[in-house]
Amino acid sequence: MQTPIYHGRFAPSPTGPLHYGSLLTAVASYLQARSNHGQWTIRIENIDPSREPKGCIQDILDTLSNYGFVWQGRPYRQIERIHHHLRVADNLLQWGHAFRCQCSRKTLAVCTETGAMGPIYPGNCRYLRLPADQANVIRVLTDHTQLSFTDRNYGVRSYDMASTSGDFVIVRADNLPSYILAATVDDIQQGYTEIVRGHDLLAITARQLYLTDVLGKPRCHFLHVPIITNDQGEKLSKQTHAPALPKWHARHMLVNVLEDLGQSPPKRLRWGSLETLWSWAMTHWDAARIPNCPTITYTDR
Template sequence: MHCRCKRCSVAEVLPGQYVGRFAPSPTGELHIGSLLTAVASYLDARSLGGKWILRIEDLDPPREVPGASLRIIRTLERYGFCWDGDVVWQHQRHDTYADGLDFLRKNGFAYPCGCSRKRVREAGLQGVDGWRYPGFCRNLAVAAEGQLAWRLKVDDQAVAYVDRLQGVQSQNLAEELGDFVLLRADGCWAYQLAVVLDDAAAGISHVVRGSDLLDSTPRQIYLQRILGLPTPQYMHLPVLVNAAGEKLSKQTLAPALQEGLESEMLGFVLKCLGQELPSFFPEMSLAELWEWAISNWTVSKIPQCKAISVEYAPKSGYKIL
């Protein structure tokens, strides 16, 4: 779906122009948490006259739900989102990822690894993303054949950046993560490599996404530097969690967005994002609400936290706890 509506019309990408994106994975239906991310990224782009790209991150077939990609697209259309250009599908970009890995491999940045998850776990090194890889295969002459993963060598130094909402972030990849996977042993591309190459190809200047990806960002910045790619500006939003502190997701049984409640749900996520709705909100059409939201988008009003607790009741809907 190309963006044709008057309020979202933009020209071609120009130097210094804002280019944002929303990149859902088709592991289930869109829910209120994913709607919050979509709304924030969309408003941040449109309020600055920028472009907004839709990318479907369908690189993990074992986790994908049949038909979810098209249902995600239909839901976004129903809510009034308009994206620029055609939908980008990661499953069509395997050659790009292979070229990226080939560059890293030939220049000594990547190496094959035959370690199982069990062996990594048994090493007992905790990191920011589960068990930290201890580098078993880093200096071994592992034959690059068979069912092997490929890992990126990381330096023992801090990778720091300033998040637009969460402030200064810093992570020592060697101490807190270890060499991380670029290509899994089952042949699936890892998120870190794919997202870096996809963002660069689309000219993404600003990334707006959930705080659950804060710990992934230093890996991506490190990869960008090695590959000679630009680093976007990052803003990590508070994620919506249930009363138990669990992020709303398919795994925590977050209900799919219901048809017919678009204005109500859009209004709710705007409240979660700290945007003060006008007194005449109940009388506004969906189109009028979008127009108001774009004109009044204020980043400084977004809560500077990593999570917002919400509760859902079938009859009354969502409320902030």
């Protein structure tokens, strides 16, 4: 069998049921993969099991299935791969691309400047060569590399890593990999060719690509889509009490999502079968029509 050229993924965090914002990202990544005759897999981002309500993963998979998504292989759980992530962090330490840091939150609170990706680490522990038992976290060394990439929706982005990011955390104080480390290592090892995800992760893409470059691996492409906010301008999430997707109004919700993604689904799709809807969506999908504003306010239709 010929290996598909395109490989995409949907990567929900099992902190609560899927909501309209997660559905929009799932639809965009699914249609990108299917319209490119590629593979689409599911990665459950459950590095931190303390935040995972019981039964949440199965609920997410059932909802996706009810909405007509079809994925390849077994959805894999990121927690099963922690030893890979930590081994990469060890390699980076050995190669001199990373260092252990013992700074407390208090130390950092008084001396950090803020860049495009948050507070910039002042470099206190860079050359101390701390042993593991004296350190809190592991950070990657950054320099004034100008990191540029082209997002398929938001265009060319360029960052001076030292002044916009600074040395960033790859292993947290609880000895779990950071989101950046886990996502980068998995994206590389799973061979994704394009990542479709929400605009809130656009800025940290520079860190992921910086890490990819340091590891000497090929970069994948990125396509960020607007995030959905409530009428107070807050991102839909468990924290902002976003309602769970309804079990039985899949077509209605999917047509709303297609409209928000800039496609022009005909009204009849709201009353036809799910198969008709997906067939129309795959034939007419045009990523160039996705709005390139950062957010879209959720409207009940």
